[in-house]
Amino acid sequence: MSLQEELIGPPPAKLIVENVSKWFRTTRQTVHALDNVSLNIGEGEFVCLVGPSGCGKSTLLDIISGLETPDEGVVMADNEPVLNPGRHRLVMFQESALFPWLDVTGNVMFGLKLKPGLTNKERLEIAKFFIQLVGLEKFSAAHVHELSGGMKQRVALARALAPNPRVLLMDEPFAALDALTREQLYSDIQRIWQKRRKTIVFVTHNVREAVCLADCVILFSRNPGRIREQFDIRLPRPRDINSVELAEHSGEITRALKGHSAGEVSDS
């Protein structure tokens, strides 16, 4: 398999989240993190989750990945219930979660090594490609603690993209990046995703980013975490984040966001 073929990869998966609820119980309090959340994500669809801090977005990703089990409801991937995490549903965490015992290349190679059907040479080639994509080829042998915050996030991004999973769950992957690097990555990544489509669930606080990337933006509210509203974005791709249409859509969503949660920030 050449790098070219590898870029096409396996087909994306269909995800169904059915009536999922989740409570976190500690001795002090019980947090109702998710309340009856249902989602239907088609094959190759790109879904963005947007919502106030602490509304359960990360928790939902954990549940979809299989890392956490919901207290109620189920998650189905390709009509199979999700019971365990696996390499077909890869998570890019909110914290960079890089392995300090590996260098940058080692971190990016980690998931690749678990992917069958590749020679080690191909793996190295793919790793190099993605390290270059995130602009870190000069730091390919650096230790994790020597990287700046944004660099760590880019390594985590490369690590998540490299194994080309069928489902990608990304938790604020661009939060620590400057606008420029971000825009560069939007276009690079859109290009790649057009070639090898996958199902993506993406958490962000940047509504423009959501509109630029997603087929569907889902708005969460908090206490308990619930789906408030859903926006289908039917703009042609590739999209330019600075375009007027995009700004219109994002304005609409921002208004919805503010309308819903107006009282929440001050009262919580």
Added chain:
Amino acid sequence: MSLQEELIGPPPAKLIVENVSKWFRTTRQTVHALDNVSLNIGEGEFVCLVGPSGCGKSTLLDIISGLETPDEGVVMADNEPVLNPGRHRLVMFQESALFPWLDVTGNVMFGLKLKPGLTNKERLEIAKFFIQLVGLEKFSAAHVHELSGGMKQRVALARALAPNPRVLLMDEPFAALDALTREQLYSDIQRIWQKRRKTIVFVTHNVREAVCLADCVILFSRNPGRIREQFDIRLPRPRDINSVELAEHSGEITRALKGHSAGEVSDS
């Protein structure tokens, strides 16, 4: 001292960064993190640092705080060279850096307990005030690992604000927060800062945020980290992040950012 008086606090400090250079040397490579950076920050001035990922912003904050020593140049606070970190120059780090052995209140109290001239009751009162400010009063007894990413950042923010230092060095303090919480905090914090002025150096990737808060936005470039351009923002306060004037300024800075670094992301 009542909470009211405490809100006024000690006078802000003047910061001078003179020809600071910094190299990180490892066995593999040498990174020229900062090259001959000079800054002159007046008492009570609010300065924003903006620049591409890995350009040395966090390193500069470390040097100003006294945590790192520059390889060349000096940093002067109130005409005294900075040799060690101290409670008058408080840093809010890019990672949340909360103490896992303390709960939320304990973390916010940490810096307060090191501040002389307060009774424990006053300290607790101040801590409560800031925990409420960041909207976490329901989680005041929660452990750090039970918080969501944005909640951790808000606790770190409260911890940094509570002791009311003369200089506050903040590294992307709002990166993990949703737009709404963020806007709420902009106005709350601007209100507080108007009462008890302090010198602030603030790193952000959000140019609008920079324009909304700063007296002066400093644009960095990378490889090595250098100051490229400086923008004075003379808009009246309090500023509304959605205002047209603000958008104009931020457009100008964004253009400068893109112009300067156009080739950088792809070539690096």
Added chain:
Amino acid sequence: MKRTLLATIFFLVLLVIWSVIVQAKIWSPILLPSPQSVGEYLLGAARDGTLLQATGVTVRRLVVGYLIGIAIGLPLGLLTSAWKFVEDTIGVLALGLQTLPSVCWIPLALLWFGQTESAMLFVVVMGTVWSVVIATDTGVRNIPPIFARAARTMGSSGLHKWTKVILPASLPYLVSGMKQGWAFAWRSLMAAEIYVTILTGFGLGHLLHYGRELHAMDQVIGVMLVIVLIGLLTDKILFAPIERFLHQRWGTGLR
């Protein structure tokens, strides 16, 4: 429930294997007594007070010696991790002395303290303190530096930094070091009780030693069981709750 049951079955199976080996008479009953005879010994010794008294004496010495060991070792370990000079002197000493068997300290103990409880404590402390020093030192060195950095910018330094930041941050390491220190203390005390005979108390080490001398293997195995039991109880009462607390606080310990 199921866990307890499985574990109980496991230990019952061990007991049965033991019985079967004894029944099979591969080894003379003097060398390998039956579970029953060990049980009888334990019952008898418990009834006439020997066991309780010996356990009391030993545990008292152990606790005192261990606490002294920690009271000395912990600060020393902090010092070695903080100052290069202490690291190069006390730290080097600790590294060398921790491998010394307890028996080496006995002549010195006799010389300095005569035949007193202090001599015994000295041996236990010497057997414990160096390993505590090293565990503390290692623990402190493995703290993520961000904690100390954050604390320093908030004005924490000197004693405050050490007690409020470095020490709690290294707690997960320290507890693991303390557990090993506890084992060292036990083993040193057993050696001390065998070699330093004093009249102020007859401990489990003596029981073990004389049981062996007189080929009372039921006594030897009985005392071993008591030692094992005390080890387990200490863990359940002392260390496990601390670890559970830390895991809860840190959010670790889950799989």
Added chain:
Amino acid sequence: MKRTLLATIFFLVLLVIWSVIVQAKIWSPILLPSPQSVGEYLLGAARDGTLLQATGVTVRRLVVGYLIGIAIGLPLGLLTSAWKFVEDTIGVLALGLQTLPSVCWIPLALLWFGQTESAMLFVVVMGTVWSVVIATDTGVRNIPPIFARAARTMGSSGLHKWTKVILPASLPYLVSGMKQGWAFAWRSLMAAEIYVTILTGFGLGHLLHYGRELHAMDQVIGVMLVIVLIGLLTDKILFAPIERFLHQRWGTGLR
């Protein structure tokens, strides 16, 4: 340079204090020999080969016993941290048995292996393995869970997860546990050499024991110095580089 100098001065001062105490004749010279006589013993024993040979024998046993202890203890520790059933059985055994003094294992060793090298190894292994089990278990439990979570979503599970994630993530703990295990191995071996006399090799433990039996305190202290020296060398050669490597990788160990 300055560090070495200061440390050298410190140890010279210790030597001088020792000399002064001996000169003052507070204690019988049989119990506290002078540095000179210890030096003479060491020189003599080094020249006639006794010391070298005994050191060789002991170090060989130590290394073999220690490696076996780790080879058994490390996987067991991983198992106890992974499976509740193993935790409730082997884990509980390890907690109890780690406090048992080495002397308890000697009857069993002799019963099973007779007076052979294997008996000696058995004692060393039993003295080491339980503490390694516990150190590994504690280390694994203290890993930040995010590492395992990240690995699992990338498809790592089973053996791969354990060898490529859990093990390296707990390395800072494991190394600290291994250091303590090394001390346990030494102390157990000394006990074994004192209690199990065999003719296949005369080790440092025997030298120590017979030195004490024959009131040759110069020999006892000489051998103690050799043990301390070996402890230091092991640290410098084996553990310190590993720790330095880990600190570099993790970005820890700075103050």
Added chain:
Amino acid sequence: ENAVLRVGHFPNITHAQALVAHNLSRQGKGWFEERLGPGTKIEWFVYNAGPSAMEAIFAQSIDLTYVGPGPALNAYTKSNGAEIRLIAGAANGGAALVVQPDQDLKTPADFRGKKIATPQLGNTQDISCRAWLTAGGLKITQLGGDAQVLPTQNPDQLALFQQKRIDAVWTVEPWVSQLERESGGKILVDEKDVATTVLVSSVKFFAEHRDLAKKFAQAHAELTEWMARNPEEAQKLVRAELLEETRSDMAPDHIAQSWKRIVFTAEVPRASVESFLQNSIKAGFIKRAPDLSSLFEKP
């Protein structure tokens, strides 16, 4: 005069005098206390091996102790006669060579290639064993030779003997009896007149309280005689004291059986110690013959 004497001994049947006296002290009928004059107090210390007892003498923790002649001679040699004096004998005999019942071992020559356990390298039985084998024409070195002399702790000998991992044991009571009782060992050599226990004093005590040392030695001799006349009562006291000191019971018939092989005597065992010294030198454990002239002191 309120003198306090600090006396050491082992919880071992070969230290029977001390066990008896210690038990009487416990009952408030102290043998030595009565004979050393009113107000005298005896503090008893228990050791489990010679070196510890001798260290206690060196550290001036005790004044007098019952101990084997081997450690006493070692201590004397090491200190060039400056620390201890041998003031009385206590027990002879009790040591024996026990062989496997099913092996035809009769003369030293039969031991070629065999394994013989002794309690400690260079102790009384170890030296006797080496001397006996050498006298019988075998070549014995410290770590090998024609037969293997294996120093093995007393408690471990029984197990190894039962498993037939060793062919013979040269040891002392109560282990000799135990080997006989538990695994049918046969006695081949019985050392009736070799000293097993002696009474030694620290030089400091001897010089400063010669009168007390003298009275103590006398009382010790009287006690020895009393034990010869009342063996049953003595054995009872020994058993009670052993139980007190070790919290482990020793069967009365085991004590009686051991008792038969031991000769309790206050006679200074000069000849035995001297021959032990000669054998030690021959076996290479003592490099230079010390001057024994001041070891034996009659207070």
